[in-house]
Each structure stands twice: as structure tokens, then as C-alpha cells.
Amino acid sequence: MMDEETRTLYSIKRVSELTGVLGVTLRAWERRYGLLKPRRNDKGHRLYTAEDVNRIRRILAWLNQGVAISKVKALLDAMPVPEQTADTLPELEQLLAAIQALDAEKALRQLEGAMKAYPHDTFVDRLVLPLEFELAARPRPAGTLEEALWRQVVVRACAPLMRKSVPRHAEPVWVVTLDPRAETLGWFTALGWHLKQYRVTQFSQIGQDIEALRALMMQAKHRLVLVGHQPLPEAALELVRGARDAGRDVGVLGGLLPWLTARLESAS
Secondary structure: OOOOOHHOOEHHHHHHHHHHOOOOHHHHHOOOOOOOOOOOOOOOOOOOOOOHHHHHHHHHOOOOOOOOOHHHHHHHOOOOOOOOOOOOOHHHHHHHHHHHOOOOHHHHHHHHHHHOOOOHHHHHHHHHHHHHHHHHHOOOOHHHHHHHHHHHHHHHHHHHHOOOOOOOOOOEEEEEEOHHHHHHHHHHHHHHHHOOEEEEEEEOOOOOOHHHHHHHHHHHOOOEEEEOOOOOOOOOOOOHHHHHHHOOOOOOOHHHHHHHHHHHHHHO
């Protein structure tokens, strides 16, 4: 059996690289949910074993099935990962209720808690996108007020995190929000890249301004991510097609993606 002193130990940064789980989330899993018990070195820094890394991957497997983070601890050693996948996180219902009650402070607390508890991609796919679909389907004028409150809450949650510094020589990425309905997804997309230590620049709602979009795409010498829910004008579609044909790194997110994919494939 391997001696305790000779086992490989990983820093929290290395564990984040191995698992894709951010340090802030690992700490929340430890402090709030008791899911992890890392060791500490003489300076108080967390150290994780290979068993800890495997445990984190099992946690991710449960989360990817839609299990609430608060339920994972009891399940880890009790039974295998279920085969059925839930479409949304359990926190969705309470967050949606707070928004529909126009309770910004409660919605902010719930949003920030979910952001810390789940890996960013899981959080966006299983909470943000389903929530925005629900809000878009709400009758007016209630839905208009709820979407306005949701935008305010998202900015309040994301902006402080975006102010945290990244390395000076971090790779740049431009996140371009093309239409107003995609504004909140644009914030979460920008935050996701920022948390991965990219230097993010955001541009908002320029999808209908063809000249602005053309100038932006001409000046971007690095990764470009387009975020939108509405179909693009034909001229904008041609700009995206030309950039991709030229080998540019152009990503697309939101409801725009299936429409754009179909249009580009039909033209090929």
C-alpha cells in the first residue's frame, strides 16, 4: 500500500485544470456542502489526492444528471450514477419564482449560490437557458418586467466577477452580443471565458448594424464569440461565412446557432 507521505498531492489550481471545476466552486463544495476534505500544507494551502480528483469527477457525473448539489453527498457512496438525465437544475423553480415575484434581492442570492455550486457550463445549460426560455414564453406585460429584472440581477452577479484580474499576457477573446434578447447570455458567456483566464472584451447589440459588425470582424485578430437568439440579416450572415471560410476562429452561441448552422450548410 502506498505510504501517505509519498502520495501525489495536487494544488487547487492543478485540480481545476484536471477537472474543469473552478477553484471558487471547489471551495464552495468543501465549505458549504461538505463534499470534499482536502489536506492543508504548512501554509494552509489546499492539497488534493488522486482519490479527491476521482470524487470530483463523480460529483460532476451526478450534476450532469441534473441532481441538486445539496443531494450529491448522500448519493456519492450509496449508489451508481443514474441513467436518466434531468433537463434542468433543481434550483430553477425557486429562482424563477423569485423573478416572477419581482424580488431582485432574493433572485440575486439564489443566482449567486447556483453560480458557486455548479460548474459554469452545467449552470448555463441547465439553469440559465431553461430559465430564459420560460421568461420569453411569459405573457406580457408581466414577462417584460420579469426579463428586465433578470437582466439587472445578471449584471449585478457577473460584473464583480469580471473585474477580477487575469494574467497580463492572457489570450484575448471578444464576446459580441448581437441582439437584446441575448444580453444576459452574453454576460454569462463573457464570464465563462474570464473564469478560464482569458482577457475578455464585450460588445453589445450590434447584430443589426452591419458596418459596425464588419469593422469589428476586420479588427479582431483573435478568438471571436457571437451570441444571439435572432436570425441575422443576409449581409451579416455573409460576414460570418467569409470569416469562417478564411479560417477565423468564430464561435456562435444561443438560439442563433441552429439557424446559422442550417444556413451555412445549405449554402455549401
